[in-house]
Amino acid sequence: xxxxxxxxxxxxxxxxxxxxxxxxxxxxxxxxxxxxxxxxxxxxxxxxxxxxxxxxxxxxxxxxxxxxxxxxxxxxxxxxxxxxxxxxxxxxxxxxxxxxxxxxxxxxxxxxxxxxxxxxxxxxxxxxxxxxxxxxxxxxxxxxxxxxxxxxxxxxxxxxxxxxxxxxxxxxxxxxxxxxxxxxxxxxxxxxxxxxxxxxxxxxxxxxxxxxxxxxxxxxxxxxxxxxxxxxxxxxxxxxxxxxxxxxxxxxxxxxxxxxxxxxxxxxxxxxxxxxxxxxxxxxxxxxxxxxxxxxxxxxxxxxxxxxxxxxxxxxxxxxxxxxxxxxxxxxxxxxxxxxxxxxxxxxxxxxxxxxxxxxxxxxxxxxxxxxxxxxxxxxxxxxxxxxxxxxxxxxxxxx
Amino acid sequence: xxxxxxxxxxxxxxxxxxxxxxxxxxxxxxxxxxxxxxxxxxxxxxxxxxxxxxxxxxxxxxxxxxxxxxxxxxxxxxxxxxxxxxxxxxxxxxxxxxxxxxxxxxxxxxxxxxxxxxxxxxxxxxxxxxxxxxxxxxxxxxxxxxxxxxxxxxxxxxxxxxxxxxxxxxxxxxxxxxxxxxxxxxxxxxxxxxxxxxxxxxxxxxxxxxxxxxxxxxxxxxxxxxxxxxxxx
Numbered sequence: 001x002x003x004x005x006x007x008x009x010x011x012x013x014x015x016x017x018x019x020x021x022x023x024x025x026x027x028x029x030x031x032x033x034x035x036x037x038x039x040x041x042x043x044x045x046x047x048x049x050x051x052x053x054x055x056x057x058x059x060x061x062x063x064x065x066x067x068x069x070x071x072x073x074x075x076x077x078x079x080x081x082x083x084x085x086x087x088x089x090x091x092x093x094x095x096x097x098x099x100x101x102x103x104x105x106x107x108x109x110x111x112x113x114x115x116x117x118x119x120x121x122x123x124x125x126x127x128x129x130x131x132x133x134x135x136x137x138x139x140x141x142x143x144x145x146x147x148x149x150x151x152x153x154x155x156x157x158x159x160x161x162x163x164x165x166x167x168x169x170x171x172x173x174x175x176x177x178x179x180x181x182x183x184x185x186x187x188x189x190x191x192x193x194x195x196x197x198x199x200x201x202x203x204x205x206x207x208x209x210x211x212x213x214x215x216x217x218x219x220x221x222x223x224x225x226x227x228x229x230x231x232x233x234x235x236x237x238x239x240x241x242x243x244x245x246x247x248x249x250x251x252x253x254x255x256x257x258x259x260x261x262x263x264x265x266x267x268x269x270x271x272x273x274x275x276x277x278x279x280x281x282x283x284x285x286x287x288x289x290x291x292x293x294x295x296x297x298x299x300x301x302x303x304x305x306x307x308x309x310x311x312x313x314x315x316x317x318x319x320x321x322x323x324x325x326x327x328x329x330x331x332x333x334x335x336x337x338x339x340x341x342x343x344x345x346x347x348x349x350x351x352x353x354x355x356x357x358x359x360x361x362x363x364x365x366x367x368x369x370x371x372x373x374x375x376x377x378x379x380x381x382x383x384x385x386x387x388x389x390x391x392x393x394x395x396x397x398x399x400x
Numbered sequence: 401x402x403x404x405x406x407x408x409x410x411x412x413x414x415x416x417x418x419x420x421x422x423x424x425x426x427x428x429x430x431x432x433x434x435x436x437x438x439x440x441x442x443x444x445x446x447x448x449x450x451x452x453x454x455x456x457x458x459x460x461x462x463x464x465x466x467x468x469x470x471x472x473x474x475x476x477x478x479x480x481x482x483x484x485x486x487x488x489x490x491x492x493x494x495x496x497x498x499x500x501x502x503x504x505x506x507x508x509x510x511x512x513x514x515x516x517x518x519x520x521x522x523x524x525x526x527x528x529x530x531x532x533x534x535x536x537x538x539x540x541x542x543x544x545x546x547x548x549x550x551x552x553x554x555x556x557x558x559x560x561x562x563x564x565x566x567x568x569x570x571x572x573x574x575x576x577x578x579x580x581x582x583x584x585x586x587x588x589x590x591x592x593x594x595x596x597x598x599x600x601x602x603x604x605x606x607x608x609x610x611x612x613x614x615x616x617x618x619x620x621x622x623x624x625x626x627x628x629x630x631x632x633x
Contacts (some may be wrong), residue, residue, distance in 0.1 A: 001515050002508060004501075011503035011544070212514020315499045319560070321516055362541065394487075395458040397499060398449060398572055 004325070005332030008309075020337055021302055024344020026297065027374060030290040031349040032356070034366045037283045039359035044271035046169050048264060050125045053237035054246050056262045057089075057253060064260075065094050065235040066173055066267075067275050072259060077236045083253055085244030090114045090121040091233040093186045096176060099146075100155040106146050108179045109172035110156060110235070112186020121231070121237035124180055130165030130223035133182055143177035154179065157189045173275050175358040183233070191230035201227055291377065298341075299381035302334045306385035310392055318394035327386045331379065338378030342371050403600030405433045405600030406568045408454070411464035413623075421515050424450040425461070426623035432600040434567065437591050439611055439630065440604045442620035448604050449572075451620065455602065456491055456570050457483045467566045488517055492569035492599070494590075496576045498553035500545035500560075507532065507541040510559045517564065524563075531559040534596075535589060551582040555589060562593055569594075571603040580609045587613050 010018050045065070056065065057072070057080055064070020077089040095114035098105045113122035115133040123132060124141055130150045133139055140161035142148040153162045161181055170178040181189075193201070202224055205211050211223045238261075240249055250261035262270065306313070313326060346367060353360035413425040424447045427501050432438050442448050453459040455466070457473070457480075466474040468490055473480050480486050487493075500509045510528035532538040535555040540548055546555065554574060564590060571590065575583035587603075587610050594601045605611065614630035 002504075002512070002521060004503075007508070008503040061483050196470065311499060312501050315495075316501070317484075318456070318487060318493055319513055319516075320486075322484060325516065393458075395453050397493070398453055398456065398493060 001325075003332070004329040005336065008329065009333060009336055013040065016337070017340065020312065020340030021336060021344050023294065023297060023341035025302070025348055026290065026294050026343025027341045027370070028348030028352070030287060030294065031345055031362065031366070031370055032353060032360060033283050033286050033290065034370065035349060035353055035360035035362045036358060037280055038171070038361035038363055038366065040175075040276045040279060041272055042361045043169075043171050043175065043359055044173050044276065045268065047171070048267055048271065049175060050170055051092075051122060051237055052119060052125060052239065053121050053224075054240040054264060055238040055250055055253070056267055057236040057238060057257070058234070058260045058262070060258060062260060063270050063274065065092070067270050070234050070260075071232045072234075072236070074231050074233045076233075076257065076259065079257060080131040080236055080238060080253060081257070083249065085240050085249040086238055087241040087250075088121055088239040089236050090116075091183055091235075092122040092237050093183065093190055093234045094172075095190050096172060096174065097156070097181065097189075101146065101148060101152065106154075107176050108142075108146055109174075109176045110186060110189060111178050111180050112183040112190070113180050114183050118126070121239055122180075124165075124167040124170055124178075126167070127165045128161070128168045132165055133180060136164075137182060137185065138162065139164045139182070141167060143170040143179070144168050144373070145171060145177035146179060156185075159185065159189070161185075169359070169360070173271055174234050187230045187233065188344050190234070193228070198228060260299075270311075291373065294341075295377040295381050298334060298337060298378055299384050301337065302330060302382050302385040303388065305333065306330055306389050309391075311397065313389050313392050314394055314397040317392060318397040323390050326389050330386050330389055331382050334378040334382035334385070335375060338374045342374045345374075401489075405431070405436060405469070405604070407431045407465075408455070409465045411451070411454060411466065412462045415444065415461070421607040423623055425454070427464070428620070428623070428625045430602075430618055430625060430627075432568070432602055434598040435595050435602055436616070437587075437594050437601040437603065437614065439614035439617040440602055440620060440625075441611060441617060443605065446620045447623045451625075452570055452572055452602075452604055455568070456493065457486050457568060458493060476631045484593055485517075489564055489565070490566050490568070492564070492566040493556050494554075494561045494569060494571040494574045496573035498545070498550075498557040500556055501551060502545055505542050505544055506548070506556050509545065509556055510563050513560065513564050528563055530558065531563055532556070534593075535559050548591055550577055554578065554582075554586055558576060558586070558589060558593065562597060563597065565597055565599070567598075567600060569599055569601045573605055573612055574603065575605065575607050583609050584613070589614065 058064035058070035059072050062068045062070045074091050078093055079088055080089045091114060095110045097110055099108050116123060133141055138159060138161050140154050140163055142163050144166050148163045150163055154161045157332055207224055212220045246263040250263055253261045267387050316326060349362055353362060408428055408430040411425055411428040415422045415424055428451060440448060461474060468595055493565045509526055510531060511524040514524035514527060518625055529541060532541055532542050536560045537552050540552060545553060575586050612631040617630045618625045618627055
């Protein structure tokens with residue numbers, strides 16, 4: 001038996017391909033939406049993996065440092081280093097801000113790390129060019145997404161930093177590129193006040209009799225010094241010695257240091273389930289709407305194509321064609337349309353994903369799931385047309 | 401084919417009920433022998449289309465009997481369970497417009513019926529080609545219907561109706577869109593095919609040009625038929 005669907009498609013292949021192409025672009029958008037969600041999750045995982053930490057020690061009662069503000073004294077790491085199972089501990093600050101580069105603004109997450117080599121907590125795991133931060137001041141290792149090149153100058157607050165290294169795939173959970181600078185300069189950037197404010201603060205302090213006592217020499221200078229100096233960091237990143245369970249060490253630090261500690265899996269949960277949960281729901285809604293729109297379009301196209309053949313269907317029924325042959329013809333066309341749409345959509349999503357501002361991760365598993373969903377939608381969408389075709393009275397072919 | 405062609409006795413068809421009851425057919429009697437071509441003529445609303453639909457097993461009569469060859473197909477109720485297979489294997493249809501399947505080429509339009517009946521594609525196409533050659537459209541076998549003239553399309557439609565060698569062909573105004581010359585040529589072809597394949601052919605028509613070609617004519621009026629001899633030889 002010849003394939004009626006195949007012959008019909010071949011007969012009007014240009015129209016069929018154009019329809020499939022249009023549908024494909026819609027499917028491409030749907031696949032890209034799924035890819036954006038996967039990219040967000042992957043960014044979160046990369047953020048965790050590249051921090052090089054086994055534990056995140058943050059201010060008690062907070063979800064810091066990525067999800068909530070967290071502040072702890074910058075000497076906390078010393079006592080943490082003394083805990084059983086802790087191999088290395090390092091302070092780190094995170095601040096999302098506008099930095100200036102090449103005459104324009106770049107939204108970036110500025111990360112203050114203790115200068116050192118690769119493998120130190122907080123240091124970027126690998127570089128694509130240049131070197132890590134060592135002991136030098138006013139140096140920056142930037143993600144390529146910031147648009148920097150080696151030797152470029154980046155202005156953070158009032159200070160100018162020279163780009164000495166470049167990383168890739170180091171972005172915040174919001175998709176902003178990370179800029180790694182020495183911790184001291186990051187603390188300064190985080191808490192730096194402008195000159196007018198410093199003057200006003202000094203004047204207020206001088207005028208306050210509690211801070212400026214005539215008989216207590218040095219008190220005023222000590223207070224002013226403490227006001228203009230920052231001793232805070234956002235988190236302490238901890239690496240464990242081999243053989244120690246992260247949960248046990250975390251429990252000890254929480255108990256004895258009175259700080260909040262998160263393991264990798266807990267931090268992953270915070271980032272994925274809390275930080276990007278709303279975005280994920282938003283994308284999920286888009287996926288549902290796009291799926292419904294795709295189904296409606298396939299149903300409309302197949303219905304229209306079927307209605308255009310209503311007289312032929314009446315003739316086919318009159319000359320003895322079984323209902324299942326007619327239903328199969330419509331079903332095959334719907335599946336064919338879905339298959340063409342999926343192939344076009346997959347190619348389109350692959351081609352345009354590098355141009356998205358955020359990382360788009362097109363996973364093969366999502367493609368397989370997408371293909372199955374498209375096929376199911378195509379089958380469901382053909383039901384309307386099949387129902388209409390099966391209702392056609394063969395007597396219509398005779399007329400009268 | 402052996403047997404009686406098609407025999408109809410007291411065929412009735414009623415639509416509606418109560419005040420809306422319409423007797424479309426009030427007891428039609430017809431008999432068409434194998435290899436015979438008869439005309440069925442009558443004004444609009446006389447019941448021609450209803451009779452054709454009953455004969456084509458598309459609608460169910462209300463009463464009467466219909467015999468196709470040796471087989472009683474209706475006796476105050478269908479005697480055949482699979483009407484679809486009956487239409488496919490025992491009845492050929494030729495319409496006013498050819499209604500060829502636009503996405504199949506000429507040979508597959510004809511071969512489709514035997515394929516639907518389960519015949520292998522090659523054998524079905526061979527049989528279709530023989531018919532197309534006999535109808536002088538074999539050279540257009542690979543053309544699409546839209547590439548054929550009206551007369552060629554109607555000949556392909558006749559080949560489709562004949563391909564399963566049905567005992568009866570029902571032709572509904574088959575010459576309506578054709579000029580006199582082509583209309584007479586189509587009737588000549590139907591007469592040839594009726595003789596060659598021993599097929600009983602009923603042609604419903606208004607066409608004054610072709611009415612004189614029938615040997616027998618059934619007139620239908622107000623749901624009843626009466627027979628008269630035609631001028632055809």
